[in-house]
Amino acid sequence: MNIEPRTSKVKALNELTDEELLDIKYMKAAIAQAKKAYKIGEVPIGCVIVHDGKIIGRGYNRRNTDKTPLAHAEITAIKRAGKVIGDWRLEDCKLYVTLEPCQMCAGAIVQARIPEVIMAAMNPKAGCAGSVMDILNNPQFNHQVMVKKGVLQEECGDLLKKFFVELRARNKAEKEQKGNLS
Numbered sequence: 001m002n003i004e005p006r007t008s009k010v011k012a013l014n015e016l017t018d019e020e021l022l023d024i025k026y027m028k029a030a031i032a033q034a035k036k037a038y039k040i041g042e043v044p045i046g047c048v049i050v051h052d053g054k055i056i057g058r059g060y061n062r063r064n065t066d067k068t069p070l071a072h073a074e075i076t077a078i079k080r081a082g083k084v085i086g087d088w089r090l091e092d093c094k095l096y097v098t099l100e101p102c103q104m105c106a107g108a109i110v111q112a113r114i115p116e117v118i119m120a121a122m123n124p125k126a127g128c129a130g131s132v133m134d135i136l137n138n139p140q141f142n143h144q145v146m147v148k149k150g151v152l153q154e155e156c157g158d159l160l161k162k163f164f165v166e167l168r169a170r171n172k173a174e175k176e177q178k179g180n181l182s
Helices: 018-039 073-085 101-112 154-180
Strands: 048-051 054-060 091-098 116-121 147-148
Touching: 018 054, 018 073, 018 091, 018 116, 018 154, 048 073, 054 073, 073 091, 073 154, 091 147, 091 154, 116 154
Parallel strands: 091 116, 116 147
Antiparallel strands: 048 054, 048 091
16 A cells, blocks of 8 residues: 655644654654765665664665675664564564665565555665565565655655765766876
8 A cells, every 4th residue: 555745735843643743753763874874975875663663773775885785774774673573573663764665675674574664765766665666565475565655755865866966976086087097
């Protein structure tokens, strides 16, 4: 089941439901994780997992740092949450992530039996929660996930855009420097 993004009309804080306020609170925690990735030169993606109103798993992108394609924010948060719960099933949890999950992370979410994912920005090139495909709601799997899209979408999208503008500039400068050394 998908819950569509909120309209572009910005609500005043006093107009938000308790659930919307909690979604914002936990997405801000996911953004804090994304900023950790940003600081170490990684694509700024962050994730938190919430159980009974408490964050039990946190993660941020570390693929380049750890030299593994498995070091995605969601995978790290799922591992940590499982240790806290003492089980691989995260059936009473919510996962908040700053960018739509890829196929690996969407598969891990289904495998962990997480019932709800709240995400900010969509990923039209690799997203598997509705963009490229929808692994989270594939009826052929034994578990489907409720999805909310667009929570703090602009803030997360802006952070990603800023990162990629800076990355392109760094890559261009490095290329020019290499050309000058020849």
